[in-house]
Amino acid sequence: MAGFARAARAASLAAAVIGAVVCVGWLTGVRALVQLHPGLAEMKLNTAVTLILLGAALWLAIGRRAARVVHGLAAAAIAVTAATLVEYAAGINLGIDQLVVRDVVADGARGRMSPATAASLLLLAAAVLGLASQWAERLGLLVMLSAHVAVLGYLYGVRDLYAIGPYSAVALHTAVAIYLLAAAVVGAEGRPRGVLALLARDSPGGVLARQLVPAALVVPAVLALVLQWGERAGWYSTGFVRAMLVVSSSVIFMALIRRAAVETDDLHQLAEQAMRESEESREASLISVVRSGDRLRALARVSDAFAAVATTYQPLLDEIARAVADLVGDGCMVTLLSDDGERLCHVANAHRERALTADYKTYLAGLEVVRVDSPSISARVARTGQPIRAEVTPGEMVAQSDEALRPIVERLHIHGFATVPIRARQTVIGTLSVVRNAPGRSYTGEDVTLLQDLADRAGLAIENARLYARLEQRVQERTAELEAANQELEAFSSSVAHDLRAPLRAISGFSHALLEDAADRLTSDDARRARQIRDAASRMNELIDALLDLARISRTEPRRRRVDISELARKVLAGLRATQPDRAVEIAVTDGLLAHADPRLLEIVLTNLLGNAWKFTGKRAQAQIELGALPGNHPVVYFVRDNGAGFDPAQTDKLFGVFQRLHAAHEFEGTGVGLATVQRIIHRHGGVIWAESELDRGTTFYFTLEAVKDRAALPRSPS
Secondary structure, eight states: OOOHHHHHHHHHHHHHHHHHHHHHHHHTHHHHHHHHSSOOOOHHHHHHHHHHHHHHHHHHTTOOOOHHHHHHHHHHHHHHHHHHHHHHHTTOSSSGGGGGSOOTTTTTOOOOHHHHHHHHHHHHHHHHTTTTSSHHHHHHHHHHHHHHHHHHHHTTTOOGGSSSTTTTTTHHHHHHHHHHHHHHHHHTTTSSHHHHHHOOSSSSHHHHHHHHHHHHHHHHHHHHHHHHHHHHTSOOHHHHHHHHHHHHHHHHHHHHHHHHHHHHHHHHHHHHHHHHHHHHHHHHHHHHHHHHHHHHHHHHHHHHHHHHHOOOOOHHHHEEEEEEHTTOSSEEEEEEOTSSSSEEEEEEESSSSSHHHHHEEEEHHHHOOOTTTSSSHHHHHHHHHHEEEEEEOOHHHHSOOOOGGGGHHEEEEEEEEEEEEEEEETTEEEEEEEEEEEEOOOOOHHHHHEEEEEEEHHHHHHHHHHHHHHHHHHHHHHHHHHHHHHHHHHHHHHHHHHHHHHHHHHHHHHHHHHHHGGGGSSSSHHHHHHHHHHHHHHHHHHHHHHHHHHHHEEEHHOHHHHHHHHHHHHHHHHHHHOTTTTOOOEEEEEETOEEEEEEEHHHHHHHHHHHHHHHHTTTSSEEEEEEOOOOOOOOOOOOEESSSSOOOOGGGGTTTTTOOOOOOOSSOOOOOOOOHHHHHHHHHHTTEEEEEEETTTTTEEEEEEOOOOOOOSSSOOOO
C-alpha cells in the first residue's frame, strides 16, 4: 500500500518539475523548453504555474502535511483556471495571461491556456480539495482519459483531438503533465480504490483485469499507428486500412478472449480442487475437533477426580488407576520410583472387572518391587522416559513379563498394552501401564497421547499430594514443638514469678517492719529510703503480675460472643469513679455499641484504655472522657478520647512497647505493660489499634475488633 503513495508523490513531483522547466523557458527565452518542436503547440506560462501549484499541493497532501497550504495552492489553481474559462465563455480578456511575459499571437488571446487544459486543471484542483472522497478518484480518471486522447492526437497527427480552435491547443508536455497529476490523484490515498482496487485484487477477476487492461490500452493504439504509417507511405488505401483495423482488432480480441477463457477455466478448476480439498480438510478438522473435544472432556473429568482426593495420598493413587482403566484400558497399574531411584514399587491397580481388581491388588500387595535396571517394560520406560506400546498375544505377553508377574498376566489374557512415564517437573517418578484383554483392540498413537496426558496430570497430582503430606507432617511437628515450648515457657514464667516473689516479699516485709518498729530511731532520710525500698518492691510485684498477664493473653484464643461495649465501659468507669468519688469528670458513652468479641479480654482492653484516660486527666479541673464509634466505617472503629496530658506525636512508635513510658514515673504511675497488653488482645481478635495525641491537648485511641481491608481509609496509619 505504501508503494501507491510513493508512486503518486513521484508523479506529482514530476508534473511540478515539468511546469518549473517551462517557466524557466519562458523567463529565459529558451523556446525548446516551452515548445518541444516547432510544429507542436507550446505550453503557456499560466499553465506551467498552475502545474507547479497542483504538483506541490498533491505532494504535500499525499504526505499528510500542511493542510492549509494544500488548500491555498488548490484554491489558487482554481482561480487561474476558472478565470480562463470565464474569458473563453464571455469573450473577454481579464489580463491575467500577460502579467509576467508578453505573448503575441494572431487571435488576440495572448498567453491563454487551452480551454481543455483549463477544464482538466480545474477538475484536478477540485479533486485535490476532496482527495479522500470517492469522487476525487473519478475526476482523476476522467482527466486521465482526456489527457490520453490528447496524446493519441499527437501520436496520429489528428489536431482535433488536442485542440479547440486554431490557437488553443493542448501542448504535448502539458498533456503528459496532466496525465501525471491525474495518476497522482487516483493513487493519492496510498491504497487501491475503485478501478485500482479491482486491478489489485488477488481474485480471478483481478488477475484477468491486470492482463487485459494493458492490452486494451496499448494494442489498439499501436495497431492504428502501424496502419496509419502504411497508409501515408501509399502501401494501401483508406478503405483497406479500415478493413485491416477491423480484422486486426477482431483477431487480437479473439486471442484475448481465448486467453481469458483458458485462464478462467484453469481458475475454475483450481477453485473446484481447492473446494474439494477444503471440504476434505473441513471433514478431517471436524473429526479432529470431535476427538479433541472428547479428549479435553476426558482430561477435565480426570482432573476433577484427582482434585477431589488431592491431599490424601493412597486414595489419590487408587483414583488414578481406576480413572485410567475406565478411560483407556481394561486394566491399569501404577508404579512409582523409590526414594533412592533404584526400584519401581507397585502402588495401585484397577480393572474394569471388579473381581480381577481385587485379585490384582491382593497379588501385587505381596509382590517384590522391580529394579529399574531390569529388562521389564516398566523399568525400560522409567529409564528412558519413552512410551512403549504393542499388540501381542497372551503367550507373548506372559513371556515378556517379570517372572513374579506371570501368574496374574496369564489371568488378564492381554492382547495389547501401553506403558508411559509418569512425570513431575520434567522428571520421571514412575510409570503408568494399561492393558486390553480382547484381540483387535491394540493401542493407537492417539491412545498413547491421551495416556501420556493422563500420566502428566497424575504426576502433578502425586507431587502435590507428597508436598501436602510433607507440609502436614512439618505442621504437626512444628505444632508439637510450639506446644512444648509454650508449656516450657509457662512453667518457666511461673517458676520465675515464684522465685522472684519470695525475695520481694522479704524485702517488702522487712522494710515495713523497719518503718513500724524502728521509726523513732530512724532519721528522716533513713525513713524515706525505707519507704522507697518498700514501694520499689511493691512496684516490682506489680510488674511481675503484668508480665504474667501479658504472657497468658498471648497464648489465649478469643472466645467470641455478642458483647455490649457500652454497658461494659460503664461498669469499668463506675469502678474508677469509686476510687476517686470527689473528682469532677464529664463522661460520655455512646449507647448501643455492640461487638462480637471475647468479653473477658475486651474488659481488659477497656480497663486499660479508660484507666489511662482517668489517670492522665487527673490534673484537669474539668476532665472529659468519651467512648464511641466513628460513623460509616466497616469494620466498626471504636475510640476512647480524653482531654488529659497527651504525648508528643513523634513518640507514637514507642506507645505499645513493653516497659515504654512516655511520662516520668513521678508524674503518672504505671507499669508500662498495659498498652502492650491491649495491642496483643486487639491483634488476637484480628483488629488494629492506633492513637492520635498532642501534648497537653489530650489523646484519642482508635481500635477495631475485625480485620481492616483498606487501612489507608482509616484516620491515621494503624498499628
